[in-house]
Amino acid sequence: MSRVLYSGTRNASSWAFRAWLALKEAGVDFVEEVVDIRLPQRLANLARIRAFSPPGAVPVLVDGEAVIFDSLAIMEYASELAGGALWPRDLRERAQARALFAWQHAGLSGLCPRLSFESAFYPDRRAMSPTETEDAARIFAAWEQALLRSDGPWLCGTLSLADLAFVPTVVRLHAHAPDLSAWPRTRAWMQALLARDSVREWMDEARTLPPVRLPGYGDDEP
Ligand SMILES: N[C@@H](CCC(=O)N[C@@H](CS)C(=O)NCC(=O)O)C(=O)O
Known part of the structure; x- marks a missing residue:
């Protein structure tokens, strides 16, 4: 190999x-x-x-x-x-998927910076601050809109790199118990992503490790 x-x-x-x-x-x-x-x-x-x-x-x-x-x-x-398997076949769907992927890769406009990936594994996780709740609402609304447009089950129809790129963001937001009642499709999509064998394999190993503490997680607003 x-x-x-x-x-x-x-x-x-x-x-x-x-x-x-x-x-x-x-x-x-x-x-x-x-x-x-x-x-x-x-x-x-x-x-x-x-x-x-x-x-x-x-x-x-x-x-x-x-x-x-x-x-x-x-x-x-x-x-x-894999012959392009992780992008939608349709040109416009593919462009939408790439836009979401690019947004994530470019830093998601700095949403919820203190809710790091590492923090998802802290045993003493805090509640989201009001600013983080507002930030999270922006991304939940964007996911809901994509899911409504594509009619699911994934952001752009079939499973794509857009869905996979968001997995760590889903992990860190989900770990902070957001109220998803306004975004039912997003809730189902997040659950479906977290239930995938690939995601569970990585996460099961991650949970066995000692937490990696980063500064700035405290519950005071910046
Ligand atoms: N844009 C890069 C970011 C990679 C990155 O920041 N990796 C972290 C670990 S998750 C790292 O190795 N950081 C070390 C450093 O930047 O010095 C990518 O998408 O691969």
């Missing part, structure tokens, strides 16, 4: 989670090397990655001569290896 995914610590590496999910859902064969990105070993481990991948970050997929860094490129590659 010449295809190696350098991924990251299960409860601290949301970008690696996305790339890993796309490879799994596309049915691509790969071996995985989990890079421990927790301090203090993080710096030395990422220096090893920088020796062959300029950003010095995970995920990186090495396939023969190709060094594919950045989750977006890996996810696109996974879909292409």
